[in-house]
Amino acid sequence: MSANETAAQSGDTSVVASLTEALVNSNDRLLGLIRLTEPANDTLDETTALDEIAIRAVKILDLSYLRLTEAAGQTTPRAPASDHQQRWWRGERTTAKPTTEQPDGTDAEWSAVQPLNGNAELSLSAFRPEPFETGDTKVLTAVFNLMAGAIRSARLHQAALRQAVVAQEHNAAAQITTAALQPGGTLPFSGALDIHALCEPARTTGGDLWAWHRTDDDTVWFAVGDVSGKGLPAAVLMTTVVHALRNAFVQSGLAGPGSGLDPAELLSNVDREVFQAISQAGLFVTLVVGRCDANHGLAIANAGHSPVYLVGDGELELIEATVPPLGVIEGSSAIVWERQLDAQDALILATDGFTEQRNPAGELFGEDTYASALLDAVSHPAASDISEHMVNLLIAHADGREQDDDSTLFVLKHKVIG
Amino acid sequence: MQITTTHPQPEVAHSLDLVGRFDAFEVPSFDDIIASLPSETGQTIAVDLSQVEFIDSAALASLVRVMKRQREAGGDLILRKPSDPVRVIFELTKLNAAFTIED
Numbered sequence: 001m002s003a004n005e006t007a008a009q010s011g012d013t014s015v016v017a018s019l020t021e022a023l024v025n026s027n028d029r030l031l032g033l034i035r036l037t038e039p040a041n042d043t044l045d046e047t048t049a050l051d052e053i054a055i056r057a058v059k060i061l062d063l064s065y066l067r068l069t070e071a072a073g074q075t076t077p078r079a080p081a082s083d084h085q086q087r088w089w090r091g092e093r094t095t096a097k098p099t100t101e102q103p104d105g106t107d108a109e110w111s112a113v114q115p116l117n118g119n120a121e122l123s124l125s126a127f128r129p130e131p132f133e134t135g136d137t138k139v140l141t142a143v144f145n146l147m148a149g150a151i152r153s154a155r156l157h158q159a160a161l162r163q164a165v166v167a168q169e170h171n172a173a174a175q176i177t178t179a180a181l182q183p184g185g186t187l188p189f190s191g192a193l194d195i196h197a198l199c200e201p202a203r204t205t206g207g208d209l210w211a212w213h214r215t216d217d218d219t220v221w222f223a224v225g226d227v228s229g230k231g232l233p234a235a236v237l238m239t240t241v242v243h244a245l246r247n248a249f250v251q252s253g254l255a256g257p258g259s260g261l262d263p264a265e266l267l268s269n270v271d272r273e274v275f276q277a278i279s280q281a282g283l284f285v286t287l288v289v290g291r292c293d294a295n296h297g298l299a300i301a302n303a304g305h306s307p308v309y310l311v312g313d314g315e316l317e318l319i320e321a322t323v324p325p326l327g328v329i330e331g332s333s334a335i336v337w338e339r340q341l342d343a344q345d346a347l348i349l350a351t352d353g354f355t356e357q358r359n360p361a362g363e364l365f366g367e368d369t370y371a372s373a374l375l376d377a378v379s380h381p382a383a384s385d386i387s388e389h390m391v392n393l394l395i396a397h398a399d400g401r402e403q404d405d406d407s408t409l410f411v412l413k414h415k416v417i418g
Numbered sequence: 419m420q421i422t423t424t425h426p427q428p429e430v431a432h433s434l435d436l437v438g439r440f441d442a443f444e445v446p447s448f449d450d451i452i453a454s455l456p457s458e459t460g461q462t463i464a465v466d467l468s469q470v471e472f473i474d475s476a477a478l479a480s481l482v483r484v485m486k487r488q489r490e491a492g493g494d495l496i497l498r499k500p501s502d503p504v505r506v507i508f509e510l511t512k513l514n515a516a517f518t519i520e521d
Contacts (some may be wrong), residue, residue: 228479231444282483286475286511306510321512328482328516356474364472367506405474 012269026135028060035060046154049148051098055088056127057143058096061136065090065127072120075203091128103127110137112144115153122148173235177201179338180239181223182211188385193292196383198391199408200353207234207285208351208406211245215253218294221266224349224410225287228325233281237274241285241326244273257301263289263301264334271303271326278327288323288349291413298339301334307355307370311378312345316371344412346378346386353407354390357398365397385412419444421515431461431494437469442476448519452484453513467500473507485517493516511518 017095035056051253054066083181097166103109103200107127124134124144132140173402177203187195189402197210198200207227212219223245226236248266261269267289276283302308310317341347350370357365377389387409394407419438430457440448457464462463464482467473497519500508508514 165485226475230474230476279486284475284482285481304511304513321510324512328513352475 001003004143040284044154044157046151047284049291050087051089051152053143053146053150055096057140058091058109060091061126061139062092062130063096063126063128063130064107065099065101066096067102067123067125067127069123069125070116070151070206071123073344107130109272110140110214112141113142114148116148116151122151128381131386149263167266169232173232173326174201176232176235176239180242181209185271186382187212190321190415191222191294192296192415193220194383194411194413195220195222196387196411197409198387200391200403200407201406202230202353202403207238207283208353209238209242209411210408211242211249212350212410213246213249213253217253219253220292220294220412221249221252221290222292222349222412223287223289224351224408225285226406227285227353228283230405235281237278237281237283237285239276240277242289244270245289247273260337263291263299264336266291267301267303267334268331270400271330271332275327275330279330281327283359284335285327288319288321290347290349290412292341292347292355296414298341300337302337304328305349306352307348307350307367309348309371309374310339310341310345311348311374312401314375318371341412341414343414346379346411348374348377348386348390348412349368349408349410351408353403353405354394354409357394357404359397359399360401361392365394367395381416383413386411388411400405419447420423421448423451423455429462430448430456430464430499431458431493433467434464435469437473440467440470440475440477441472445480447478448477448480461488461506462493462496463488463500464496466498467504468501470501470504473504478513481512481517496520 022182039249041096050068054068057063058067061276066089067086069084069086078415088099091095094156107129107398108131109125111123111125111134113121113123118401124140124147124314147339152368159355169199181199184197184199187197191214195212197212199208199210199291201208207229212220212222225241226235227241248261252261252266270287270289272287284304284305288300288302288305290298290300298310300308300319302320302321303323308319310319319337320334323329355365355370356366373393377386380386380389390409391407419435419440422435422437424435426431434451436448441499452463465481481495483496486496495517499521500519508517508519
């Protein structure tokens with residue numbers, strides 16, 4: 001064999017060795033890629049998933065360092081644009097550990113950036129003494145996509161958990177609401193009066209409330225109110241107000257016939273008891289309190305509540321608030337509205353769930369429609385039929401749209417016999 | 419709802435113009451903007467309600483919170499030019515007696 005032939009054969013061997021090494025490396029990368037995908041499926045914990053992917057990446061690519069940076073965009077006025085979080089891993093032969101060390105600047109570096117959610121941005125940087133080849137960058141791109149995917153999965157999982165907690169809170173609020181309120185319907189033991197109450201909670205629990213009490217001298221006390229806001233805080237405050245009201249009603253009855261409080265005094269007593277709780281919660285409570293004595297003498301005190309109407313004989317009288325809602329100004333004194341409840345009259349208290357219900361086009365039921373509907377509704381002799389008339393109109397207006405807010409209706413009138 | 423903050427005026431430290439529905443869904447954005455305003459003792463904030471087409475009790479509660487906070491710090495919250503639907507709500511709830519309202 002000539003020297004030239006030997007050289008040629010040696011060259012062929014070198015090419016074959018080089019090709020073989022490339023094939024082995026390529027195969028190693030493929031196997032590495034398969035191994036990379038395994039840990040991401042096992043955990044929904046963000047830190048654990050990222051650590052596992054980083055360890056595999058360091059092992060496959062023989063990295064000295066790996067850095068993942070998340071830069072938050074200005075998603076809210078409270079989050080400065082410079083907000084960012086960084087995680088470092090230091091390569092140790094076949095594994096990697098989280099570290100705060102940084103490379104000394106002699107390593108080759110590969111970096112890439114991709115959007116995360118909204119304005120946030122994710123970047124990955126890999127470091128090692130040897131330069132990164134085309135195949136390495138493909139693997140690093142896969143590593144980066146896996147890390148981003150793990151973050152998205154973990155956060156979606158967290159969001160789902162938070163939603164479940166909110167749903168649980170809503171259920172708790174709904175149960176508190178239901179437990180605190182007296183059973184609705186046509187109220188029993190109401191003497192010569194026909195009283196019907198209903199409270200339909202919306203999906204996102206609001207803070208509608210109502211209460212009533214009949215004392216031994218046939219005086220009937222009643223109240224309808226609405227805590228501003230929704231959810232658990234509103235439901236908890238609602239129960240506080242309901243308990244204060246019922247205590248005040250009972251105390252008034254215990255004082256003996258003719259010596260009880262008037263509705264403005266009772267309202268002030270309730271305000272004194274609940275003001276701090278309402279104020280500290282940053283909410284307020286609209287509340288109308290009334291009393292109907294054995295001779296059908298009506299007395300009402302209104303703190304910011306609407307709509308409150310006396311309807312009878314083709315006429316409507318709006319019973320206006322004389323002080324702001326409870327929780328706004330401490331120590332307000334309401335002016336008592338007084339009238340005789342005639343046989344054809346109906347006193348109808350509601351909450352804004354009636355007037356502010358929207359239809360699919362977004363149009364409100366409205367104060368005017370509500371008021372004119374009352375004039376038709378009072379043609380029914382029974383309080384329960386008046387309620388049903390109004391509820392049917394509200395359902396027809398909503399036309400399938402979800403209930404916007406709690407809806408409460410309280411109807412009080414003379415009992416019609418026969 | 420659109421919220422625009424304008425430059426300080428002589429009598430108020432911050433002025434906000436609200437446009438659209440001001441309801442429970444908009445309250446967190448409003449609260450965030452109010453919280454982000456630089457605050458000093460005795461400052462007054464003005465909120466223009468002339469282009470608010472609807473206001474609910476959650477939004478009213480938010481305004482009450484701001485009003486109380488400002489007054490406790492020696493300042494005030496001024497509500498400017500409430501639109502007719504908003505004015506009706508303030509009258510019905512008697513909250514017009516609690517706020518400083520300018521036409």
